[in-house]
Amino acid sequence: MPSITATARVRQFAPVRRWGVNAAASRVPGSTALRLPVYLRVLQGMRDVDRVSSEELAALCNVTSAQLRKDLSALGSHGTRGVGYDVRTLRDALATELGLQHDWPVVVVGGGNLGLALANDAGFASRGFRVVGLVDADMLRTGEPVGRDLVIQPMADLARIVRRTRCVIGVIATPPAAAQQVADELVAAGITGILNFAPAVLTVPEGVAVRDVDLGTELQLLAFHAQQRTNARFVGEGSTDGGEDA
Amino acid sequence: MPSITATARVRQFAPVRRWGVNAAASRVPGSTALRLPVYLRVLQGMRDVDRVSSEELAALCNVTSAQLRKDLSALGSHGTRGVGYDVRTLRDALATELGLQHDWPVVVVGGGNLGLALANDAGFASRGFRVVGLVDADMLRTGEPVGRDLVIQPMADLARIVRRTRCVIGVIATPPAAAQQVADELVAAGITGILNFAPAVLTVPEGVAVRDVDLGTELQLLAFHAQQRTNARFVGEGSTDGGEDA
């Protein structure tokens, strides 16, 4: 049961599916797409192995082998019956499907703790994503150096940066109150995908993808689960033991 | 040599559903639970308003009114037909459902950039989550002060901290290689919910919830979307214009 999403404010666009990947021409179902990065990551971690069965790979990814096979078959037949999958071939196919042959420039909005952390160490540089700009609304911070070769730039430069670098992915790491306006500016500048760390519901035009990452939400979901679990202990039929059941 | 054999982390637990909320006694469907934090957040942001219709609230949350009503009805009848929902009542009902009447202690493992950022500013303190411990594997850092009233503690103290504070939620902010072992230790200590920032697939016993938050994954999904979008422009039937459609 994957995924989380959200958004809104008076809806001025049509039906709006948040992550209705299939907006146009993808043969890959949305739910499958959500798992591809995991498969790729696991495959990248496999060294000294050149073949894997769906059973083995599925175990490493915590999915069923049937699901893995169905997911992979959506990208074409990259396996060999009776044998399994060639690790390198599969890895390449996944990387291609995800569009990772080339690097993706990314622009970050918000120079707070999170924004800075992202622009520096995080998994950005690691996997083909390059931060090409870091902007902040606080004029006083313009010019402040960040990491190796970045400098905080004013919001006014946002559109210019996006256009010059042909960047299509933006990260919002601002306070929630500013998030919607930033999203609007990113979209206006040509961004088609937004990674939103602000705890706010964003409304964007059809065709723009938004991935929400909110700590508060995640913790609340865990709290919910913990509470359910506790309740279950006093409700469940036959309070046999403290075990987990299978 | 083929196959994974020796490498594989043979799964020792049963089927394992990643976020099978309904493990035991919840009347709330899993997909609904995922949206509750959003509803709550939006309601908390509503001031100077004491009534709201499903239509209005749904627009603010970017869901359909039908979905909102169905979701809310899973928690009982908190609305009034012909009128709408009382904001305060609904807010309280949601907070109760999510288990937010009381604070939740949280333990953080990993004192890197992310771990420190989390322990300090992030949305933790804000919404009823209190960091009661921050442990790190690097012994040299033991004792290092963090924020107001935290100090980095050694891994060996993890179980003690969890038990003393009756903490059931843990955060993993370690390098991926250490994640599984940390998860095992957390589970052994009594944790039932894990927020995992490490790009690794965790295997946990049935009944323990894991929420993965991985930057790389999110960016890859956005890249995938961007690529699909680009492809669509050259594939879509009748390349009429560059617009988004309604």
Add this chain to the structure above:
DNA sequence: ATATGTGAAGACGTTCACAGCA
């Protein structure tokens, strides 16, 4: 009159089980 709450229908996602290929 108006907006909630909910069965029923439909869309979507997962699992099963086996046909097909190496």
Add this chain to the structure above:
DNA sequence: TGCTGTGAACGTCTTCACATAT
């Protein structure tokens, strides 16, 4: 024989449309 690839069965989630309550 062994494992992939996939139609068909099954289950879950969403949407529809209206009965129901104020």
